[in-house]
Amino acid sequence: MPLDLPLEEDADADTSFDVTSQTPLVSSYNKSHNNNNPDAIESSPSSPFTSKLEILGWCLYAWASEPFIVSAVGTYVPIILEQIARDNGVKNSDKISPCKGSRNEPVPRPPPPGFQLTNSNTTESVSCVLPVLNGKIYIDTSSYALYTFSFSVLVQTICVISMSGAADRGSHRKSLLIGFAIFGALTTICYWFVRPDGYYMASFLAIVANSAYGCVSVCGNSFLSVLVNNSAEIRQLTEDSSDRSSKWGVLSSKISGAGAASGYVAALIVQVGTMFMLILIKNKTNVSSIMGPIKTVIGFVGLWWLVFQVPVSTFLKPRASPDLNLDNLHMPAVGESKYWLRMAHYKWKVVRAYVLQGYKTLVLAFKQASQLRDISFFLLGWFIVSDSLTTINSTAILFAKSDLQMTTIQLSRISILAMISAVCGSIIIPNYIQPRFNVDVKTMLIFIILWSVMIPFYGILGFYFKRFGLHHSEEMYLLAIWYGFSLGGVATVSRSIYSMLIPTGQESVFFALFSITDKGSSILGPLLVGVVIDMTHNIRQCFWVLLALLLVSIPVLWYGVDINRGMREATALSEDSPTEERSP
Template sequence: MPLEDELHHKPQAETAGEQHAGEDQGDYTTHSEVMGWCLYSWAAEPFIVSAVSTYVPLLLEQFARENGVRLDDHSKPCIHKEPIDVTPLPPPPDSTLPETLMLFKRREHVQYIDTSSYALYTFSISVAIQTLVVISMSGAADRGHYRKQLLLMFGVVGAIVTMLFRLISSERYYLSSLFAIVANSCFGAVNVCGNSFLPILVSNLKPPSSSRDSVVSNGNQFTKISGLGAASGYISALIVQIMTMLIVIKTGSTTLSIQTAIFVVGLWWFVFQLPLAMLLKSRPGPTLVLKPDQNALLQYVRYGWHTLFVSIKHASMLRDVLIYLLGWFIVSDSVVTINSAAVLFARSELLMSTPKLVIVGILSVLFAIFGSLTVPYIQRLFKITPKGSLLCVIVGASVIPFYGILGFYFYGIGLKHEWEMYMLAVWYGFILGALATVSRSLFAMLIPKGKESTFFSLFSVTDKGSSILGPTITALITDKTHNIRYCFYFLFLLLIIALPIYAMLDVERGRQEALELETVDEDE
């Protein structure tokens, strides 16, 4: 029986037995279930928007300063407090380098990196680990009733580790990198499980959609629900960002205040696991037949890697999925890195304080909500296809690094003043919300039913795999030039390259190929 039929409710008695074992019998997607799905974004999104995008980079950079030495004199610490064990070295030949650039020193060897690069390298490693975790758990998410269980389990672990940031001391700064890696890996797993629910929820809407032949009509259904999820996450992040800003202002913008803000983000993530568990249905897939003489966990992990290779094989049969993933590899890398680079640029070049940077984050989140909610209506009003919407969003995103590049050629504009950061925060937020809404809905239209977690794990691997390169290259550019502004050239080029790639995408052809692949057995 085709997997497409298995995912739809069949009220007739003669077809009821064809449901997967343990599957909810006869349930269409309900409003409460959509609300439960939105809760996964509500709980987890503050981690990526508030913690990863604002507080964790600032904390890592601050710890690097507290344990580092000056660029112009390696015998002097960045921050004058207790003496640190460094071997005096002659100053670099170029004495014109700004004194605000400071370097972090590894204990065993005289190896220096810029304090801004320390956070970027940490995120690159965390994304690499996250990719391995996502692949290993994706098979279990697609088989049996584990999709929801894994979402909750990784949510709880990620929340607890995020709260543990509160206990880190400056002398044990390396723990902040470790916790960032673990928490970010958990968020990636949660994101894959949550995204894989989207095509299932749309497929089971009442009445079931009969418009698979209409790209615009069916795309609106995906975009609407995806937009609700994105908006709920950004609204949640906005609330948390305001709460944490008040904490930072009240406690004096210290390192401890930043750690307390991260703790609040983790606590928020943890608390909302309970209502999520109550409202979201399991929506199980087909059961994986396990060998009784082998460890069950290892079998699921092996299956996860097996399904990755199978999905790569299947994706090779879906030319438009390949086009989409290639473009997404580039776009996601640049958009994510833009945020980290902008925050570190504002801290090191514009010398903006933590409360001001939190306000920048609030503006981004506020307009991300606006973007995620308005894009579906704009798309429907002007009858724009999801592909057209994505191309417009990419062009809009390229404005941000281009504006940073202008700073090389003009004295008055190009990220030379604090007010420019606030202006770009508004624009970046709108672009981020629009991208979160359009990207998921467009990809969900291209993948075969019954393989949601597998293909969304491939989507996540592409997303996160690219995010290893962006921060790493940005860090290398910063280490080489000691001027983070040069990174804007790299980020602008990435977005421009993505435009002709997505121009080749044919959504209608991709949907037809996905329909044909739905009947292909995974083990072939």
């Protein structure tokens, strides 16, 4: 999609633009640090302007990774986790009898038109549970995927904190983005080798791949403020310019919207492709189990993620930052005794220094965030919103599969509709609705949350009405369009708001906070929903929790966040921050 941005065509071209009166995003650092980071590029206060190719490279990061979180995690991984749990599960009534639809029985066909479930379909007597830990614990097969995602976010949070110290140092941000993306892609491809009884293996791969995606997301999101601050339009404005805040917000929303839209377009392409792959496999092989086809398409998503790292690494620039001072560490010279052992020990100390720096800077970021009122309230509100929207997606997929008896191909169509709507939302909201009605970014976010509230509310209506309220599969298609539009909008606007509030030069650390808030909230949501399912064996009850969470977030964001005040506080904090630190 076209972006009307005042950017230089060549980011590597020299510029005589005087930025001595500006707060430089990238500070110069001592050349001696290059011994510890040979890939780092030397920067100066007159760093190159953001180019269109650089923005393209950033958009391609979302193009490569978004199909994983949308298509794999959002659609197929919950299905395969629920199915593999059901294949190895037993009926809750006697804890002995195999569940209907297990691998020794044919896969249930889609229900006939007009089919409507009765209350007996959701009673405890017909529910299916998976025995884990040698039968010590029985988990509802619908909640097994939710528990997996909850634990994966816990692991992801630890990984994000551990790598955040290196992401803001030298040119490591780009290297970490590419490295974790390759690792996550290869892990996703490993789904091809999951056995029919390998529910532990399927969960392990989901945890590892999702953790890698979290690290990629932190590195990628932290590039947004870098791109905006280095644009020609923003660097020509003074810090006290009256229209700096509004121009920053508009430009940030446009670039963020372009990235979000490219990710959703890629997810749409992959979703359509995987749906046709499922149809082709079904017609060619006449399979009686969905396990094989689902493993095939998940591996394909990993392959997509892997292949597109080539253009990302080509167009995205490192944008070096001050490197961590490691002069106190002795690098062994070639020819020393036990050189390889000494070098390995040196590398370990370097890695440990960066990891410790990640935790140290994160603690500092928490302290700084606590001093920045607007960031604190935004993160609290975003914690609740992200938790709700993330859990809505996985809950809806599991609800459609187990309660509405929708097939994998039908669920894939739902995801396709959601992605089309998300693309529309990420383009229409920042480029048409927001400027047309002159709506500021905070008000726009509140409107999107109110739009999202209708999704769990509609599911709750099913308790009181039989003709509507998610009793029929056709309703899922309409809700997918509604959900997708809100998802595209919230992804664009929230990232834009947060990038306006963070201190300059600490993008990766503060976006690590954003990721911990974003993904960390997913520990709570799926866990709560999983507990509700295990207690009631009725997924519809979860809509009450999701509705309450979304409503609570509105006053937190509306009364707690002031964009202009937050930008002033972030600028003051960045000016007071030291530019160089020694390793721990």
